[in-house]
Amino acid sequence: MCGIAGVIWSALGESIGEEAFDRMTDALAHRGPDGRGTFFKQYADGSGAALGHRRLSIIDLVGGKQPMCNEDESVWVSFNGEIYNYQELRPALQSQGHQFRTSSDTETIVHLYEQYGLEFVRKLRGMFAIAIWDERLRRLILVRDRLGQKPLVYHCDANRLLFASEIKALLAIENVPREIREQGIDEYLTYGYIPHPRTIYHKIHKLPPAHMAVFERGQLSLHCYWNPALLPNESASLSDLQDQLRDVVTESVKLRMRSDVPLGAFLSGGIDSTVITGVMQSLAVTPTNTFTIGFPVDSFDESGFAQTAAGHLKTNHHLMEVETDSVSLLDKLAWLFDEPFADSSAIPTYYVAQLTRQHVKVALTGDGGDELFAGYDRYQTVDRLSMFDRLPCAVRRMMTGPLKHMLPDGPEASLRHRLRHRLEVLRQPLRQRYASWVSGFHGVHRDALYHKEMRESVDQFDTLDFIECILDSTEGLAHGVRAMRTDLHSYLPCDLLAKVDITSMANGIECRSPFLDHHVVECAGQFRFKDLSRRNSVKPVLANTFQSMIPREIRDRPKMGFRVPLDRWFSGDLQSYAYDTLLSHDAFCHRYFQPSAIDSLLDQHARGHAQHGDRIWSLLFLESWGRQQQQGSEVGSRSPCFSG
Incomplete structure (x- = not known):
């Protein structure tokens, strides 16, 4: 777990000095407090390459320093994340003649690239943002993991590319443009984040999850390397699928318990984190350290449920309470995130990472459980409305219009207003309805805020294109599954995983998410929606598969979420x-x-x-x-x- 940065320029591109590059690398010092390293080389034709690394040491504390190279120093890598199956990959590479000098997962990446070229990424199980400089081909390869757990941003201009783990490292270079996208403000109010591949800045981009970028001869090309259909398996029995799920989750947790430093788990008292902690505890020799955040407001406080789960699993539990004055963290979060980010649960997430760092350096989380196992109520709602959605739009409007107008409007918090809003949502196509569920500022609220010039500027764009493209790719699946897949490729990487990465790295914590192993994701994708979602049952597939690990008080309680009052x-x-x-x-x-x-x-x-x-x-x-x-x-x- 680290921060990476780099600059590649062709003979015609603008070079960068070592002093400026040091500023760029050290802008990520909070992500890697345990050490730094750089590779800087200018070639005779005027081209050059620079790779930087700030290290949070987890694996091979002595030998894992980066940037790291192969035997003849023709391939260099700077890498943020963890490759969990590096020990399994190593013997085959050694049998093919590759010489290892360290026991780190980083060196596995170097030799995989030597052996398989651009196909190397398909061998990896993990979370990662990887930069490889191939000196012989004068080629830079950037890769981001399948679900987007690790961030990677870049700026590309004429014959030069700059990249980093965070935007602040790019902005440490004075001539990187800082012009703000007005459409980015509209996207932020719509989603609560800026969706990839864009950022709040015109000239800075995010590498999307599951994508590889190649910069060669001054040109940049991108392609997606993982896009499974995730189709429900109608022929498999529920029992067989659950057996498969149990095995693959257990294996995923086991792989993520590899560490040369102490590790623990975030435990909220929900099903996801309880399952991960339970599996972890079953594999551990000593009680697992678990951590949670509480609020002095009962309706927002899950700490009692976390305590119940900890008692059931016999973990060594730790609790911190968040007070009102925690809003003082706002300026720090704004600096850390580098662009607007509306999810206020970044506050408790920051504090639970801070609490955790006092005891361990690695924490397992339940991230991804909701998106894979139908944890949000809106999935059931979308599925139940599928019959209504098959009616022509004009018929839907005719059925809902009179009812809406019969209800007098009222304050936003009133039952009348909520009913009117739901009737209005029924009239909308699926993409607009989805946006209304996930958006903090609906269209009418955004329009009311904007200056005339701002409104005219953003009206030329369709902010919902991001969601529409994902929904279109799920055509033909059950509506509930379509909503789950949409969250898996939007809300999960752009909000939840970004939040966890930024807040944990700011506190020197590595967060590992077993549900986001792509083998687990592909297994979960085989379940039918009717099995994933049942009335009066919370995540029945997950709860039944790991039944012994979940206390009765937690099993079917309504989802609360990591919310702030x-x-x-x-x-x-x-x-x-x-x-x-x-x-x-x-x-x-x-x-x-x-x-x-x-x-x-x-x-x-x-x-x-x-x-x-x-x-x-x-x-x-x-x-x-x-x-x-x-x-x-x-x-x-x-x-x-x-x-x-």
Whole structure:
């Protein structure tokens, strides 16, 4: 687990000095506090290559230093992540004549590339962002893991490519453009994140999950290397599929318990983390260290369930409580994420990583369980509405229109308003309905915020294209499965995994997610939706497969999620903070939003006419990020401006 950076330039491209490259690499020091390394070479024709690495040492603490090369130094690699099957890959490579000098997983990547070329990635099981410099071919290969657990961003201009684990490393180079995409603001309000392959900046991009990029002779090409159909297996028995699932999850956990440093597990008290902790505990010699976060607000506090699970599994459990003043973390999060990010659960995730780091250096998580095993209520809703969706749009509107108009509207939190909204959602095609479920700011709320010029600027784009393309690729599957696959390729990598990566790396923690092993994903994809989702049952496939590990009190409790009591915070102690920040005369967000619209939103929340806590947090995060971005542009670097 580390931070990587690099620059490749052709004979016609703009070179970079070693001092500037050191700034770029060291911008990632928080991701790799245990060491640094660089490879820097300028060739006779004027071309050159630079690879940088900041290390969080987990495997082969002494010999795993990067960048790492092959025997004749013609292939170099800088790598962030873990290859879990490196020990299984090693004997075959040795039998083919490859010489190993270390016991690290990194060196396996070098020899796999030598042996199999660009096909090497198909051999890997793990989470990774990999950069390989092939000196003989003057070729750079960038690869991101299948589910997008590890980030990789890049900027490509004429005959030069810069890449890094985080945007801040790219912006450490003064001539990298910083122009903000106005459409990116619209995407942020729609999704709560900026979907790949874009970022908030015009000239900086994310390498999508399961993609490889090749930069050669000044040209960049991308292709997807993993795109399984994940079709339900109608001929297999449920019992056989569950046996297969049990085996593959157990193997995945076992692989992720390989470490030369202490490890533990995040335990929320939900089914996913309980299953992973249970399997981990069954394989461990001593009690597993588990960690959870609590809130002083009962309706948001899962710590009691986590304690129940810990007692059942006999783990060594640790708890931290998050208070209202945790919003002081906002500026730090805005700096860490490098672009607007609306998921407020980044707060407890940051704190659970901080708590965990006091005891261990590696933590297993239950990430991916909801998207693979139908953990969100919207999957059932989408599936139940599939018959209604088969009706022509005009018929749907005719059936729902009169009912909608019969209901008088009311405050957003009222039953009347919610019913009207649901009827309106029924009238929409699937992509718009999906967006209405996952969006913090629906179209009407965004339009109300925007200045006239901003509205005209974003109206020329279709922000829902990202979701529509994913939904189109699932045509023919059950509607519930389509929604699950959409989350697997959007919400999971762009929100949940980005949040875990950034907050854990900021605290020197490596998070490993056994459900996201591609063998587990392909196994889970075989289950029929009718088995995955049943009334009054939470994730029945997972719960039944690992029944002995899940206490009865946890098995069928409603999903709570890792939520923050924002509505209460911004109605109480933090109300004046929100007003003062968002209505300041020099507020960054006023370049896009009307102050009067922000004032109206804050007033509705303060009076209890609507619950805008999530929207207020989104605006505050954008404001904090924007002010730091302005400061960074003025001084030519992105330096932290937070306190504490």
